Amino acid sequence: MQPKAxxxxxxxxxxxxxxVGLFAFSALFALFGVYAERKVSAFIQDRxxxxxxxxxxxxxxxxxxxxxxxxxLIVPAAADKLLFSLAPVIIFVxxxxxxxxxxxxxxxxxxxxxIGLFYVFAIISIETLGILxxxxxxxxxxSLLGAMRSVSQIISYEIPAxxxxxxxxxxxxxxxxxxxxTQQGILTSETIKFFGFYDVTHIGGLLSWNIFRxxxxxxxxxxxxxxxxxxxxxxxxxxxxxxxxxxxxxxTEYTGLRFAFVFLAEYxxxxxxxxxxxxxxxxxxxxxxxxxxxxxxxxxTTNVAWGIFWVALKSLLLVGVQMWIRWTLPRFRIDQLMxxxxxxxxxxxxxxxxxxxxxxxxLM
Amino acid sequence: MNIEHILFYVMGFIAVASALVxxxxxxxxxxxxxFFVTLFALAGLYVFALADFVAITQIxxxxxxxxxxxxxxFMLSGKEVLNNLQQxxxxxxxxxxxxxxxxxxxxAIVLYNAITKAQPNDLPWIKxxxxxxxxxxxxxxxxxxxxxxxxxxxxxxxxxVSVLLMxxxxxxxxxxxKEEHKII
Numbered sequence: 170m171q172p173k174a175x176x177x178x179x180x181x182x183x184x185x186x187x188x189v190g191l192f193a194f195s196a197l198f199a200l201f202g203v204y205a206e207r208k209v210s211a212f213i214q215d216r217x218x219x220x221x222x223x224x225x226x227x228x229x230x231x232x233x234x235x236x237x238x239x240x241x242l243i244v245p246a247a248a249d250k251l252l253f254s255l256a257p258v259i260i261f262v263x264x265x266x267x268x269x270x271x272x273x274x275x276x277x278x279x280x281x282x283x284i285g286l287f288y289v290f291a292i293i294s295i296e297t298l299g300i301l302x303x304x305x306x307x308x309x310x311x312s313l314l315g316a317m318r319s320v321s322q323i324i325s326y327e328i329p330a331x332x333x334x335x336x337x338x339x340x341x342x343x344x345x346x347x348x349x350x351t352q353q354g355i356l357t358s359e360t361i362k363f364f365g366f367y368d369v370t371h372i373g374g375l376l377s378w379n380i381f382r383x384x385x386x387x388x389x390x391x392x393x394x395x396x397x398x399x400x401x402x403x404x405x406x407x408x409x410x411x412x413x414x415x416x417x418x419x420x421t422e423y424t425g426l427r428f429a430f431v432f433l434a435e436y437x438x439x440x441x442x443x444x445x446x447x448x449x450x451x452x453x454x455x456x457x458x459x460x461x462x463x464x465x466x467x468x469x470t471t472n473v474a475w476g477i478f479w480v481a482l483k484s485l486l487l488v489g490v491q492m493w494i495r496w497t498l499p500r501f502r503i504d505q506l507m508x509x510x511x512x513x514x515x516x517x518x519x520x521x522x523x524x525x526x527x528x529x530x531x532l533m
Numbered sequence: 534m535n536i537e538h539i540l541f542y543v544m545g546f547i548a549v550a551s552a553l554v555x556x557x558x559x560x561x562x563x564x565x566x567x568f569f570v571t572l573f574a575l576a577g578l579y580v581f582a583l584a585d586f587v588a589i590t591q592i593x594x595x596x597x598x599x600x601x602x603x604x605x606x607f608m609l610s611g612k613e614v615l616n617n618l619q620q621x622x623x624x625x626x627x628x629x630x631x632x633x634x635x636x637x638x639x640x641a642i643v644l645y646n647a648i649t650k651a652q653p654n655d656l657p658w659i660k661x662x663x664x665x666x667x668x669x670x671x672x673x674x675x676x677x678x679x680x681x682x683x684x685x686x687x688x689x690x691x692x693x694v695s696v697l698l699m700x701x702x703x704x705x706x707x708x709x710x711k712e713e714h715k716i717i
Contacts, residue, residue, distance in 0.1 A: 249560075249562070249563075251563070252562070252563070252566060282585075283674045283676065284585060284586055284589060284676055287586070287589050287593075288589055290593065291589045291590075291592040291593040291596075291597065292592070294592070294593060294596065294597030295592070295596055295597070297597065297601055298566075298569055298596060298597075298600065298601065298604075301601065301604050301608075302566060305562055305604075305608065313608065317605070317608065320601060320605070324597075324598075324601065327597075344676060
């Protein structure tokens with residue numbers, strides 16, 4: 170019995186280490202993200218951004234988070250105390266649980282679920298519940314309005330995002346994120362065709378990514394990306410927070426550590442949706458470099474270390490685009506937001522799904 | 534008792550306890566949020582029944598959809614309606630509780646019969662499938678099975694459900710649209 174018990178213990182310890190590692194990653198990413206956001210916004214608005222704390226202001230976010238941790242946890246007198254204090258935890262945990270199924274490199278994924286994609290999609294939808302909890306628990310009209318706006322926006326944009334995802338799933342024929350990732354590179358056991366006609370199974374690289382396997386997925390990717398901005402409550406879809414109208418939306422009343430959790434959730438969400446986009450459309454952990462003749466760039470740059478590097482690089486690039494968009498475009502009005510979702514993105518996503526079906530039947 | 538048993542009983546306890554709180558709580562919003570816990574515990578129980586797809590669908594549909602809709606309905610209704618709803622009869626025995634007691638009693642009889650008489654381990658078809666190896670194992674991929682069955686054996690119910698959903702969609706769009714003669 171001894172070895173079996175040991176095996177079990179190791180099994181659980183591994184999972185705990187992975188969970189702690191993912192938490193550390195999301196916390197570090199939030200720190201880095203806030204700093205990057207400030208520097209990017211400063212660059213776009215021709216300012217300097219933080220410069221005082223540390224070299225080039227690199228320690229600014231550490232200073233901020235230290236200040237935040239020391240602050241008093243204020244609960245408004247009229248608030249529903251239980252809901253108010255639980256909400257930030259639910260918001261963060263739902264985003265954090267999403268990371269559990271995402272593959273980082275060939276053979277490296279926290280859990281290997283055969284319905285991983287569906288799981289991630291489901292677990293993210295719990296965030297809306299946390300937001301409603303925060304909005305109602307605060308007992309503040311701005312919080313409640315912000316929460317309502319946020320939830321109606323997230324639920325609406327889940328539809329085009331969902332159909333964009335389904336059009337990928339129809340091409341990939343699996344919900345297992347690791348399998349979807351493997352299909353887009355040289356490690357695959359299937360025949361991969363660039364644009365449906367040119368066999369690139371042993372060439373790999375950029376050419377075998379999903380968006381090039383079936384070019385209509387480029388449209389699906391754009392739809393997914395726009396919808397993911399809305400799901401992460403990022404500008405130009407930041408009407409739930411709309412500083413000029415709602416103070417700060419659903420997290421108006423939060424202070425200290427609780428506010429830090431809401432913030433952490435927002436930045437983790439940015440990375441999570443970018444990483445899902447990368448896995449589904451942009452080749453996951455596969456290298457962008459193809460094999461050219463006898464120069465096997467793709468073979469050289471596909472292994473565990475490179476996998477983590479590529480997936481992180483691509484996700485960070487998408488996060489960079491999110492920041493760029495936030496500081497470039499003005500905020501949408503609520504009716505424009507709904508028009509865009511229901512009258513433009515949803516029909517387009519439907520068309521993508523139909524094309525996917527035909528593509529799969531005729532060209533693959 | 535291995536870890537699976539413990540987890541099963543913990544989840545069962547959470548499901549039952551939270552459902553009791555949902556029914557007994559005086560605060561409507563809190564009971565709605567407690568309902569979320571019930572649904573989550575139920576999803577966990579589905580996982581133990583090797584129905585992971587059903588478990589996740591439960592979360593998508595009930596937590597992401599139905600529960601949020603209920604909360605919306607709650608938050609958009611007026612204070613007075615809610616106050617009326619929240620006032621309850623404090624007497625333990627009253628005429629308004631007769632239907633509830635009746636339903637509870639009938640349900641208890643059904644449950645008792647189901648538990649004592651069904652004997653799921655002795656059903657002939659279950660024995661036959663267990664003998665021929667026609668069973669789902671924890672590591673099996675269940676979604677392919679669901680997909681094939683939906684498109685072959687259960688195609689008619691599937692299509693009927695899709696027609697029903699289409700009808701609700703059209704109805705919702707009709708209710709929500711603007712009157713044509715109005716100037717925006």
